[in-house]
Amino acid sequence: MYIIVAGGGKVGHYLTRALIKAGHEVVLVEKDSGRASYLQEELGDVVIRGDACEVRTMRELGMERADIVIAITGDDEDNLVICQMAKRLFNAPRTIARVNNPQNEDIFHRLGIDNTVSSTKIIFNLIEQQIESDEVIPLAPLMRGNIEIVEVDLGPDSPVVGKTIPNVHLPKDALIITIVRDGHAILPNIDVELKQGDTVIALVNADKEAELREVFA
């Protein structure tokens, strides 16, 4: 695959190196000439000095044949414009933007950017998983965080211990995906009885997470 990486900060630098190692054809564009020369010494010919928001640079990079354009600079406005121009003028099939302010994820999606990555949000979610004090732990956000996959460890005081699944009154739009017992996944059939020490993996609308917590905790 031909991948264009715009922005030669630390993330762009190490990402480019990893992509090259994975066997992809990669070009890294960096605006600052000093930084670009440093990156050229580190990574070689794959580094081009230029402003990825400029159409001239985009042509020079051969953007029309890029499979993926990744905009990973530290400025959200630049990342947005790079991806929009790549799509609009060069029909880039896939654009990925780094979003520094997590609040901007929504507008990026609305404006047609295929994927966004917010390191702030990822780190925040990881921390939240670690410090969540009660038993419902968010594992993965889906659909921009509107739906969550959560994990519930059943302690001795859980009101659902000893109940079969049809007798667990889940909130509307929540679904038990699987039950993990002794390291094995059990299909959540109607005759499965929940036991202390079970881990229940469930799918739930993010706004119903509190209700789900009340059912299990």
Place this chain on the structure above:
Amino acid sequence: MNIIILGCGRIGSTLATAMSRDGHDVTVIDRNSDAFRRLGPEFRGRTVIGNGIDEDILKKSDIEHADAFVAVTNGDNTNIMSVQIAKEKFNIPRVIARIYDPIRACAYRELGIETICTTVIGARLIKDFLLGREWGMAKDYCVIKDDQLLI
């Protein structure tokens, strides 16, 4: 009209002062509080310090009740992004971005965003003047009377 102007440089401050003098409600946003010194004595509007692509700052500027949004910072991409937020998220009916790069200005105009490219306008005016063509209309925008800039 309730109008928000992002960027208090030469264009932003001149426009803000003129609109305020004409009786409109004007809010000017700039990252740098020093920039507000450019506003003329007739400016009666509000100033907000902050980043114009931050939705919290836009809300603080009461964007929810604005009729128009103008982005005239010196960063093309900031202007492009902020007008798209104003249009998409806050449904502001009239938005316009000043963009220096002519190609970007055209590309976004095709996407349905009003853009004004001062680079092209300036170059075209000077070219028309050099070639002896009609250029008076835009020239007449700049009139100074009694030490006051009239626009």
